[in-house]
Amino acid sequence: MSAKIIDGKAVSDLIKNEIAEETAQLQKKGITPGLGFILVGDDPASQTYVRMKGKACERVGFYSLTERRPTETTQEELLDLVNRFNVNPDIHGFLIQLPLPGHLNEVEIIESVDPVKDVDCFTPYNVGSLTSGRESFMPCTPAGVIELMRRSDIDPSGKHVVIVGRSNIVGRPLATLLSRKSEGGNATVTLCHSRTRDISQFLRQADIVVAAIGSPEFIHGDQLKPGCIVIDVGVNRVNVPESEDKRGYRLVGDVHFDSACKIASAITPVPGGVGPMTIAMLLKNTLIAAKRKAGIIQ
Numbered sequence: 004m005s006a007k008i009i010d011g012k013a014v015s016d017l018i019k020n021e022i023a024e025e026t027a028q029l030q031k032k033g034i035t036p037g038l039g040f041i042l043v044g045d046d047p048a049s050q051t052y053v054r055m056k057g058k059a060c061e062r063v064g065f066y067s068l069t070e071r072r073p074t075e076t077t078q079e080e081l082l083d084l085v086n087r088f089n090v091n092p093d094i095h096g097f098l099i100q101l102p103l104p105g106h107l108n109e110v111e112i113i114e115s116v117d118p119v120k121d122v123d124c125f126t127p128y129n130v131g132s133l134t135s136g137r138e139s140f141m142p143c144t145p146a147g148v149i150e151l152m153r154r155s156d157i158d159p160s161g162k163h164v165v166i167v168g169r170s171n172i173v174g175r176p177l178a179t180l181l182s183r184k185s186e187g188g189n190a191t192v193t194l195c196h197s198r199t200r201d202i203s204q205f206l207r208q209a210d211i212v213v214a215a216i217g218s219p220e221f222i223h224g225d226q227l228k229p230g231c232i233v234i235d236v237g238v239n240r241v242n243v244p245e246s247e248d249k250r251g252y253r254l255v256g257d258v259h260f261d262s263a264c265k266i267a268s269a270i271t272p273v274p275g276g277v278g279p280m281t282i283a284m285l286l287k288n289t290l291i292a293a294k295r296k297a298g299i300i301q
């Protein structure tokens with residue numbers, strides 16, 4: 004068996020085109036969705052992510068604003084910057100690129116974001132709303148997984164989904180969304196983590212496996228049930244000689260792609276799977292925020 008490749012890049016391009024069309028209509032009414040980024044420090048991966056998100060804004064016709072601050076920025080300075088984004092009328096949504104330098108109190112910073120502009124869906128208010136089924140925004144990566152499945156005709160209803168990884172950003176909110184009683188949900192969800200005994204026994208039962216671990220090629224094909232669907236959220240840098248890749252590294256997922264391809268019926272690649280969907284969902288949330296502010300939707 005050779006798995007069908009689920010092309011997240013192609014699906015995200017379609018979504019971006021839809022967002023660009025809607026943005027063009029909004030602009031005729033004098034509304035330009037605005038997305039802001041706060042980047043503290045010089046972490047190369049964070050810089051790349053913010054650059055990619057800024058480019059995505061350009062592509063769909065959004066206004067974007069990136070505020071860069073040095074590593075030694077204080078908590079007070081950062082809170083002040085967050086507040087300026089909170090009150091900026093041109094910014095409908097914004098995010099603080101994580102992780103923050105260790106001396107900063109990440110929880111306090113996130114809690115200071117106005118939930119109306121919290122397009123990452125990290126504030127306690129929005130997390131609580133999601134858990135109680137009255138979400139105002141869907142968290143971007145879990146929403147990307149759900150949307151990618153929906154547009155690839157993969158219905159999780161009645162399926163056993165095994166998620167490996169229980170972070171607040173990916174695994175836990177995804178378990179909430181997949182297990183809820185509505186479209187895109189209705190799955191039976193098992194949430195595995197580092198204390199789970201014998202992960203293989205759960206993987207072997209899974210109709211759909213979602214890997215969100217942050218450990219390169221952690222899951223192998225021989226652990227999977229034949230015909231299952233594999234959604235690989237992991238993005239890991241693995242060092243390689245410059246003769247192989249001039250960057251000196253390549254990106255791999257949390258699933259060993261070649262061996263999983265032989266067992267699964269469909270699989271997302273890394274890169275080009277869930278990653279581009281996350282950015283598309285961020286744009287979608289910003290569009291929603293802009294339409295809410297204009298009174299077009301509730």
Ligand SMILES: NC(=O)c1ccc[n+]([C@@H]2O[C@H](COP(=O)([O-])OP(=O)(O)OC[C@H]3O[C@@H](n4cnc5c(N)ncnc54)[C@H](OP(=O)(O)O)[C@@H]3O)[C@@H](O)[C@H]2O)c1
Binds near residue numbers: 197198281
């Ligand atoms: N594609 C995207 O857009 C996107 C977005 C976000 C993240 N990611 C990627 O997704 C991956 C996960 O990110 P994250 O932020 O969720 O990571 P995280 O906060 O570090 O969480 C990792 C999770 O994996 C579990 N885990 C770690 N080692 C394990 C093991 N040996 N066996 C079983 N479970 C294990 C941890 O368990 P414990 O809770 O017990 O420690 C934790 O729940 C990373 O590669 C990240 O780069 C991609």
